[in-house]
Amino acid sequence: MSRDQGQPQHRLSPARVLDLDPLLDDPATRIVVCCGSGGVGKTTTAAALGLRAAERGRKVVVLTIDPARRLAQSMGIDSLDNTPRRVKGVEGDGELHAMMLDMKRTFDEIVEAHADPGRAAAILANPFYQSLSAGFAGTQEYMAMEKLGQLRARDEWDLIVVDTPPSRSALDFLDAPKRLGSFLDGKLIRVLLAPAKVGGRAGMKFLNVGMSMMTGALGKLLGGQLLKDVQTFVAAMDSMFGGFRTRADATYKLLQAPGTAFLVVAAPERDALREAAYFVERLAAEDMPLAGLVLNRVHGSGAAQLSAERALAAAENLDLADGIADAAADSPAAENLEEPRIVDQGGGKAGLRNSPDTYASSESPVPDPGPGSHSADQLTAGLLRLHAERMHLLSREQRTRDRFTALHPEVAVAEVAALPGDVHDLAGLRDIGSRLAANRPELPEAADS
Numbered sequence: 001m002s003r004d005q006g007q008p009q010h011r012l013s014p015a016r017v018l019d020l021d022p023l024l025d026d027p028a029t030r031i032v033v034c035c036g037s038g039g040v041g042k043t044t045t046a047a048a049l050g051l052r053a054a055e056r057g058r059k060v061v062v063l064t065i066d067p068a069r070r071l072a073q074s075m076g077i078d079s080l081d082n083t084p085r086r087v088k089g090v091e092g093d094g095e096l097h098a099m100m101l102d103m104k105r106t107f108d109e110i111v112e113a114h115a116d117p118g119r120a121a122a123i124l125a126n127p128f129y130q131s132l133s134a135g136f137a138g139t140q141e142y143m144a145m146e147k148l149g150q151l152r153a154r155d156e157w158d159l160i161v162v163d164t165p166p167s168r169s170a171l172d173f174l175d176a177p178k179r180l181g182s183f184l185d186g187k188l189i190r191v192l193l194a195p196a197k198v199g200g201r202a203g204m205k206f207l208n209v210g211m212s213m214m215t216g217a218l219g220k221l222l223g224g225q226l227l228k229d230v231q232t233f234v235a236a237m238d239s240m241f242g243g244f245r246t247r248a249d250a251t252y253k254l255l256q257a258p259g260t261a262f263l264v265v266a267a268p269e270r271d272a273l274r275e276a277a278y279f280v281e282r283l284a285a286e287d288m289p290l291a292g293l294v295l296n297r298v299h300g301s302g303a304a305q306l307s308a309e310r311a312l313a314a315a316e317n318l319d320l321a322d323g324i325a326d327a328a329a330d331s332p333a334a335e336n337l338e339e340p341r342i343v344d345q346g347g348g349k350a351g352l353r354n355s356p357d358t359y360a361s362s363e364s365p366v367p368d369p370g371p372g373s374h375s376a377d378q379l380t381a382g383l384l385r386l387h388a389e390r391m392h393l394l395s396r397e398q399r400t401r402d403r404f405t406a407l408h409p410e411v412a413v414a415e416v417a418a419l420p421g422d423v424h425d426l427a428g429l430r431d432i433g434s435r436l437a438a439n440r441p442e443l444p445e446a447a448d449s
Contacts, residue, residue, distance in 0.1 A: 016405065018292035018412035021437045024053040024159070028259055031152065032291075033162045036265035037275035041296040041416075043071050044423050044432060045265050046163035047098070051087075051426065052433030053159050054096035061097040061151060064163040065144050071098060071163070074424055082106060082147075089426050097157070106143040107133040109150075114240050123236045128229040140165065141172040142248065149251035174252070174286055261291040264411075268298050268397035273404045280408055292412035294436065295401060299393050299418050312388045318381040414439075 023029055034046040043064055050062040061084050064071045072080045075087045080100035087096040111123050123129050132139065144162075151160050165172070254260065262283055266276035276293060283290045405413065416435045423429055 016409070016412055017439050018294070018414035019437075019439060020049070020414060021052075021056070023261055023291055024049065024058070025056055027158065029159065029261055030259040031148070031160045031162065031254070031261070033164065033255070033260065033262045034265050034294075035164045035262060035279055037272055040265050040267045040272050042265045043163050044074070044429070045263070045294055045296065045436070046161045047071050047074055048423075048429045048432035048436060049263075050096055050098070050159075050161040051090065051429045052437065053161070054087075054090050054094035055092040055430070055433075057092060057094045058158040059095045059097075059156075060159045060161060061099065061157045062161045062163065063099055063101060063144075063147060063151065065101045065140065065165050071100070074429055075426065082109075087426075094158075101140070101144055101147055103140045103143045104133045106147050107139070110146060110244075111240070114243050115236075119236055123233065126229055126233045126236065128233040132233075141175070142244075145248055145251045149247055149254065152251075152254060174255070174282075174288070256287050256289070258289065260289055262288050263291050263294055265294045265296060267296050268401050270400055273400055277404060277407060280411055290411065292414060293404075295413055295415045297418040298415045299390065299397060306387065307391060309388075312385065316381075318377045318384075 023032075032046075032049060034042045034049070036042050046062055046064065050060045054060045062071065064080070072078065075096075075098055076089060077085055077087065077098060080098055082099060082102035082105045084097035084099045087098055090096045108124060111129075112120050115123060144164075148160065148162060151157065264276045264279045264283075266272040280290060280293070401413075405411070414436055416432060419428075419431075423432060
């Protein structure tokens with residue numbers, strides 16, 4: 001049986017609605033990771049969840065990896081850096097802090113914490129290290145893991161909310177330990193580390209004799225000075241490589257622990273939900289605890305009982321009536337009706353309408369509607385067409401959402417209505433948090449066929 005567009009639709013089953021307040025209130029929940037593709041509202045979602053948890057009594061820090069300044073601006077902070085900053089204006093007994101990952105500064109802190117002052121100074125001044133710490137592929141994701149591990153180890157906050165990078169690479173931090181391990185255990189690193197392990201002239205002799213072809217090729221590819229910088233960096237970092245792997249593995253296990261919850265954030269669009277499905281499947285493959293899906297910027301209608309088809313039909317009827325009225329007004333018969341003495345003017349309404357004294361009278365006559373007499377019908381028709389467009393959009397979003405839930409029925413969903421403007425202050429974040437926790441689906445559930 002086809003769906004009756006004019007009838008109210010069924011709502012989402014309560015079993016598939018994501019209830020966020022119990023998650024935020026649970027003292028066992030220590031880390032919430034918001035992931036998803038770019039432009040779906042991860043930063044706003046992370047900030048809104050952090051604010052809501054803080055106003056419900058928890059001490060929260062929000063860590064963003066997104067370099068955009070939206071989070072700082074919405075929290076009334078001039079700028080964010082690698083140090084947590086307390087947010088003012090939070091209601092309730094909790095606290096909210098916010099910070100933005102500074103990749104290079106985090107790397108520097110690791111070096112300073114795990115090397116003696118002389119070696120640390122040599123590493124920090126090394127040109128290859130400066131390039132690596134500023135933009136080597138995967139460094140940002142690895143440093144996000146490091147910073148998360150640092151925050152959790154300090155045990156200063158009840159809850160850490162992580163806003164991941166704005167792209168499909170948002171889950172790359174799951175791969176960072178493996179990639180770093182592969183890099184550090186790779187043949188190139190072992191070759192470059194060999195002279196330092198052998199030591200002194202013997203090491204240089206070993207390198208020059210045993211690996212002359214390798215280093216000659218590398219010297220041509222990288223340049224002699226860069227090759228020297230890399231060798232110096234690798235020798236200085238050798239004692240720290242094991243620590244990198246150990247801490248990364250510990251943080252990876254932390255992400256798999258019961259106290260962590262992943263939220264996949266998406267918009268009700270085909271590409272965004274396709275990416276969301278990728279995240280859900282990847283998290284399952286990595287044994288990461290998924291709390292559910294946050295569906296952002298969902299469109300709704302207060303007149304959903306009026307289908308798009310009925311709205312368009314009504315608009316066409318108004319246009320047709322308007323056209324008939326215009327044609328009648330322009331016909332010769334209508335012009336004859338406007339001439340005097342064609343009809344009886346002996347006291348009827350026609351006489352009043354055509355009397356030259358009518359507009360000077362105080363008897364409240366019916367005014368001449370003039371050329372804009374059908375503007376109300378035209379406006380109504382335009383509004384009906386706008387409503388039809390909204391209903392088509394709603395239907396498209398509903399189909400897209402239903403396709404995702406059919407593929408992943410186990411994933412609980414929280415829906416947040418599209419807002420007319422951007423969120424730029426705590427009041428806006430508070431509103432988003434309330435909508436997230438409202439357990440009110442914005443999209444109707446598909447009717448049974």
